[in-house]
Amino acid sequence: MTTAKATLSNFRQSPRKMRGVANLMRGKKVSEALIHLDFVGKRASLPIKNLISSALANAKNLEISTENLVVKTITVNAGKTLKRHRPVSHGSAHPIHKRTSHIFIELAEGEAKKQPLQASSSGHTTIAQSSTGHRMTTTAASEQ
Numbered sequence: 001m002t003t004a005k006a007t008l009s010n011f012r013q014s015p016r017k018m019r020g021v022a023n024l025m026r027g028k029k030v031s032e033a034l035i036h037l038d039f040v041g042k043r044a045s046l047p048i049k050n051l052i053s054s055a056l057a058n059a060k061n062l063e064i065s066t067e068n069l070v071v072k073t074i075t076v077n078a079g080k081t082l083k084r085h086r087p088v089s090h091g092s093a094h095p096i097h098k099r100t101s102h103i104f105i106e107l108a109e110g111e112a113k114k115q116p117l118q119a120s121s122s123g124h125t126t127i128a129q130s131s132t133g134h135r136m137t138t139t140a141a142s143e144q
Helices: 015-025 030-038 045-061
Strands: 003-011 069-087 093-109 123-129 135-141
Touching (some): 003 045, 003 069, 015 045, 015 069, 030 045, 030 069, 045 069
């Protein structure tokens, strides 16, 4: 199976913030991922969308069918850290770490992953958030 790859190096946003958007795209069809990224309200969505578009163009150059492409892998690693200092009282300074990210994406032909929580034929699945902020999943069996 041939794959199309694209990388983005030293993007000036922390890897922790980039991974939140990248994890949403993993396993999705390329067409769904590009549409989904239009509505994600994060700064990281635009560079990831451009990177997926770049990998899609690489797939076309490799003559791979673009209809069934899926985001096979997407990884966000730490890049170089720019170290700065902020002056504080008594002539001292506190460090500031301006983090960068390396993003790698690989597209391959295949089926999109299923959503993790789907209603089964015998019950209904709901997700609720408790007052402490924890996610709770409950499945209620249908009565006949």
